[in-house]
Amino acid sequence: MPDQSKELTQDTSIATKPSLGKRLRRLPITLYLGGALVTTFVAVAMISFVWTPYPPNKLNLTNRLASPGTAGFFLGTDRAGRDVVTELMLGARNSLYVSVVSTVVAMFLGSIIGLSIAGSRRVLQGPFTRLVDAGLALPGILTALVLAAKLGPGNTTATLAIITWQVPVAARVTIGPARQILALDYVEAAYGYGRTKAYVLRRHVLPNISPLLIVLGSVMFAAAILIEAALAFLSVGVQPPTSSWGRFLNETQSLLEAAPYLMFFPGVAIVLTALGFNLLGDGLRTVLDPQQARTGVA
Amino acid sequence: MLNLRNLRVTIDDYEIINIDELTLQAGSRLGLVGESGSGKTMTAKAIAGLLPNEAKVSGEVNFDGQNLLTLGDRELAKVRGKRIGFVFQDPARSLNPMMRISKQVSEAIRIHTDLKGKAVTAKVTDLLRQVQLPEPETLLRRYPHQLSGGQQQRVMIAAAIAADPDLLIADEPTTALDVTVQEEILRLLISLSEQRKMSLLFVSHDLGVVRFVCNQVAVIYGGNIVEAGDIDSIINRPQHRYTAALLAANPGMPKDDNFSAFIGRRLQTITGSVPAVGRFPSGCRFRNRCQHASDKCATTPSVTASSPEHRYLCWHPAQGGQS
Amino acid sequence: MLKHTLRSLFTLIFTALVGSIAVFVLLRQLGGDIVTVFLGRDAAPIDVSYMREKLGLNEPLVMQYLNWLGGIVTGDLGESYGMGYDIFDELVRRLGPTLMLTIGGLIVSIPLALVLGTYSAINAKKVRGSIVDIITQVGIAVPAFWAGLLFVLFFAVRLGWLPTGGYIPFREDPVKSIRLMILPVCALSLGVTSVFTRYVRTAMIDVMNEDFMRSAMARGRSRRGAALLHGVRNASIPLVTVAALQFGQLIAGAVVVENVFVLPGIGRLIVTATLGREVVVVQSLAFVIMLIILILNFLVDIAYGFLDPRIRDKEAANA
Numbered sequence: 007m008p009d010q011s012k013e014l015t016q017d018t019s020i021a022t023k024p025s026l027g028k029r030l031r032r033l034p035i036t037l038y039l040g041g042a043l044v045t046t047f048v049a050v051a052m053i054s055f056v057w058t059p060y061p062p063n064k065l066n067l068t069n070r071l072a073s074p075g076t077a078g079f080f081l082g083t084d085r086a087g088r089d090v091v092t093e094l095m096l097g098a099r100n101s102l103y104v105s106v107v108s109t110v111v112a113m114f115l116g117s118i119i120g121l122s123i124a125g126s127r128r129v130l131q132g133p134f135t136r137l138v139d140a141g142l143a144l145p146g147i148l149t150a151l152v153l154a155a156k157l158g159p160g161n162t163t164a165t166l167a168i169i170t171w172q173v174p175v176a177a178r179v180t181i182g183p184a185r186q187i188l189a190l191d192y193v194e195a196a197y198g199y200g201r202t203k204a205y206v207l208r209r210h211v212l213p214n215i216s217p218l219l220i221v222l223g224s225v226m227f228a229a230a231i232l233i234e235a236a237l238a239f240l241s242v243g244v245q246p247p248t249s250s251w252g253r254f255l256n257e258t259q260s261l262l263e264a265a266p267y268l269m270f271f272p273g274v275a276i277v278l279t280a281l282g283f284n285l286l287g288d289g290l291r292t293v294l295d296p297q298q299a300r301t302g303v304a
Numbered sequence: 305m306l307n308l309r310n311l312r313v314t315i316d317d318y319e320i321i322n323i324d325e326l327t328l329q330a331g332s333r334l335g336l337v338g339e340s341g342s343g344k345t346m347t348a349k350a351i352a353g354l355l356p357n358e359a360k361v362s363g364e365v366n367f368d369g370q371n372l373l374t375l376g377d378r379e380l381a382k383v384r385g386k387r388i389g390f391v392f393q394d395p396a397r398s399l400n401p402m403m404r405i406s407k408q409v410s411e412a413i414r415i416h417t418d419l420k421g422k423a424v425t426a427k428v429t430d431l432l433r434q435v436q437l438p439e440p441e442t443l444l445r446r447y448p449h450q451l452s453g454g455q456q457q458r459v460m461i462a463a464a465i466a467a468d469p470d471l472l473i474a475d476e477p478t479t480a481l482d483v484t485v486q487e488e489i490l491r492l493l494i495s496l497s498e499q500r501k502m503s504l505l506f507v508s509h510d511l512g513v514v515r516f517v518c519n520q521v522a523v524i525y526g527g528n529i530v531e532a533g534d535i536d537s538i539i540n541r542p543q544h545r546y547t548a549a550l551l552a553a554n555p556g557m558p559k560d561d562n563f564s565a566f567i568g569r570r571l572q573t574i575t576g577s578v579p580a581v582g583r584f585p586s587g588c589r590f591r592n593r594c595q596h597a598s599d600k601c602a603t604t605p606s607v608t609a610s611s612p613e614h615r616y617l618c619w620h621p622a623q624g625g626q627s
Numbered sequence: 628m629l630k631h632t633l634r635s636l637f638t639l640i641f642t643a644l645v646g647s648i649a650v651f652v653l654l655r656q657l658g659g660d661i662v663t664v665f666l667g668r669d670a671a672p673i674d675v676s677y678m679r680e681k682l683g684l685n686e687p688l689v690m691q692y693l694n695w696l697g698g699i700v701t702g703d704l705g706e707s708y709g710m711g712y713d714i715f716d717e718l719v720r721r722l723g724p725t726l727m728l729t730i731g732g733l734i735v736s737i738p739l740a741l742v743l744g745t746y747s748a749i750n751a752k753k754v755r756g757s758i759v760d761i762i763t764q765v766g767i768a769v770p771a772f773w774a775g776l777l778f779v780l781f782f783a784v785r786l787g788w789l790p791t792g793g794y795i796p797f798r799e800d801p802v803k804s805i806r807l808m809i810l811p812v813c814a815l816s817l818g819v820t821s822v823f824t825r826y827v828r829t830a831m832i833d834v835m836n837e838d839f840m841r842s843a844m845a846r847g848r849s850r851r852g853a854a855l856l857h858g859v860r861n862a863s864i865p866l867v868t869v870a871a872l873q874f875g876q877l878i879a880g881a882v883v884v885e886n887v888f889v890l891p892g893i894g895r896l897i898v899t900a901t902l903g904r905e906v907v908v909v910q911s912l913a914f915v916i917m918l919i920i921l922i923l924n925f926l927v928d929i930a931y932g933f934l935d936p937r938i939r940d941k942e943a944a945n946a
Contacts, residue, residue, distance in 0.1 A: 385847030
């Protein structure tokens with residue numbers, strides 16, 4: 007028998023941890039781009055609470071449809087003489103409000119539902135998942151219109167509609183990974199110690215899927231922004247005098263001849279903000295999900 | 305016919321493979337033995353040109369005089385299937401679940417020959433017969449999930465030899481199969497190799513299985529070939545300490561043709577475990593697990609040949625350096 | 628196969644029923660009374676009770692629900708209180724433009740997405756693949772109505788190539804009809820194609836990492852050959868399911884696009900009805916749209932059963 011009591015030589019470790027600078031550089035570019043756009047958006051929205059170039063809804067009737075670059079109006083004015091920059095900032099504020107509320111609530115409800123389904127009895131899981139799938143297939147706009155018909159157009163309706171639409175999304179995304187984690191050995195062991203299912207879901211599953219939820223949140227935020235804009239465009243969302251990018255775009259439709267450039271500003275704002283959140287979500291996914299990466303031939 | 309020279313594979317600045325020299329003679333069956341993490345599968349992939357994109361390769365993979373590493377994608381595709389065939393580990397995952405058996409087995413034929421239609425079907429049926437599948441005609445239109453694991457692997461083999469390659473590389477072909485089926489598949493490989501005069505590179509972690517199938521063996525550890533040569537010589541008189549340890553972990557290594565005595569045992573009682581990539585010691589990579597290591601082992605051992613058929617790299621060989 | 632179809636059918640009926648109840652209850656119970664919502668709070672009691680009578684609101688809730696469901700089958704959904712049109716007739720009339728728009732969107736986006744997505748997956752590591760990735764990334768952030776406005780501005784107002792809006796039924800004048808549809812379909816397809824392309828790309832990349840791709844290459848297939856011959860086939864199946872999810876998005880986009888291009892479709896109808904607080908109209912419209920989406924999903928589900936050999940055989944094997 008070989009002498010096993012002999013001290014084993016320690017391996018000379020060759021690998022070293024890369025420096026902070028190197029690690030920062032390895033982060034995906036989407037994370038930086040997305041982060042920059044999102045930060046800009048949030049900053050603009052927050053600043054609008056304390057300062058805008060002009061007071062909200064201040065009409066400058068002598069300066070209607072001024073082109074960008076006119077004195078005092080960096081991006082021009084709209085049909086009623088409102089400063090475009092101010093309108094954009096206020097629109098950001100509204101988008102932020104609606105999106106934050108709806109995303110947070112939807113994620114909260116959705117993940118609870120998803121976790122419950124994942125933790126429920128096997129027999130029940132199938133039908134419930136199909137229900138969630140059915141909820142997924144229905145477009146949010148439809149719910150929004152239904153709610154708006156009864157409750158009246160407005161921010162609240164829009165927020166409710168977005169929540170109703172996004173809850174199945176959050177639930178669906180949660181179910182799969184939650185089930186996988188519940189099937190893990192160490193989780194099953196927890197039951198052996200006497201832990202309840204609720205505890206397991208809360209303490210084992212939730213922390214493990216939180217990277218996923220973070221990414222999901224970012225993507226849902228982008229979707230919320232787009233829907234809020236669409237609803238405002240249709241006059242089903244936020245109502246005057248509150249500003250919104252969507253409503254702004256609606257007004258520009260009749261100005262295609264008179265001031266064609268106007269439609270660019272709110273449109274670009276929407277695209278950049280939604281893009282920012284999507285990129286951020288992408289970047290976060292790459293960073294937080296270790297399985298992402300190689301796509302060469304196996 | 306196959307000769308690896310100065311083959312180095314690095315991924316992310318870690319050296320995965322470093323093989324100075326490895327040769328497979330035409331017509332012989334060479335076993336490449338090592339634990340998981342030893343680099344044996346990577347070596348097979350390097351030969352096939354199927355390494356992940358991040359891998360950097362240098363050196364020579366000489367096949368019939370041609371260095372495969374210098375070939376572009378298109379030329380390599382002409383070699384694969386036609387002159388080198390491959391059998392992979394898990395047949396359930398290595399077969400396309402949405403494609404019929406006949407289409408997959410005939411793939412190499414359709415790529416590399418001009419045969420069409422009925423001629424192809426006839427050849428496929430014949431191939432299925434050669435791998436000892438019953439009622440091959442009915443199997444043609446089946447899908448992989450309708451077959452058992454052993455049958456699936458036979459299909460893989462049929463597909464691999466379809467275009468009559470000169471060399472067959474098999475990476476752990478029986479590891480995912482039931483023990484009862486393993487012997488049949490291994491015997492099949494041996495008989496195919498003999499009948500078709502086809503060389504075989506057999507990658508495995510199981511020294512017993514390799515003893516059963518091959519006549520040459522190369523032991524790989526930490527991406528290095530530590531001992532290579534004629535199988536009997538190595539099994540009976542192992543020189544490298546790692547080889548010796550492998551054999552010691554496999555007591556009662558029989559020398560006859562009775563397969564049941566060879567049933568693979570996992571390598572168990574070598575102290576410590578294979579270090580992660582990048583954490584191997586300098587010099588002889590095995591020295592931190594070797595009972596006989598000394599300071600000299602911090603320098604990479606040079607090749608010693610105890611006979612023309614038996615090379616090893618060890619400063620403290622088990623047989624004391626004599627054959 | 629049969630079991631699979633039956634299960635899909637059951638899901639369809641079950642979901643449709645649940646959906647109808649949800650819509651119905653939502654619209655009755657949420658917020659105020661339907662009549663008050665429409666007529667306003669200061670409406671004269673006589674008008675209120677007349678409308679209640681007319682809309683059958685004095686019957687028990689369950690009766691109202693059943694009457695409504697029955698009406699969908701018999702084609703009697705009542706009238707718009709505000710505008711006086713027969714709901715069912717109007718629905719049928721406006722089906723044309725919406726269907727043309729939606730189907731046009733499907734025809735454009737699915738093949739385009741398949742091609743772009745596969746191309747992007749095969750060239751994933753090269754610049755070419757990344758360019759497609761970037762374009763689609765922007766594409767999913769562009770709202771359909773803005774795209775519509777941009778198209779109108781450039782192609783209609785500035786360049787005058789195409790008209791700004793309006794609709795002609797296909798039967799009347801095919802060429803002109805299609806000409807009028809080009810911009811709306813493009814606006815609608817932009818977002819959907821982008822989303823779908825990204826799915827295709829991911830699915831293809833996943834498939835290309837599968838072991839059987841390695842086997843194909845080991846037999847002599849080039850990377851591209853393996854991707855096209857093995858990858859596409861295998862990826863199509865999960866993609867079919869994903870495509871079904873896009874129907875909802877297509878309809879949502881159609882609603883908005885119809886408003887931009889003034890197309891007399893269901894989308895415009897439901898928006899007008901919503902703004903007019905015509906709960907009864909919206910109720911039926913919403914349900915019909917939901918039904919269309921569910922039926923489409925059902926059809927896709929059945930197709931899925933045909934395509935995947937494992938499902939096809941599982942039933943036979945277990946029989």
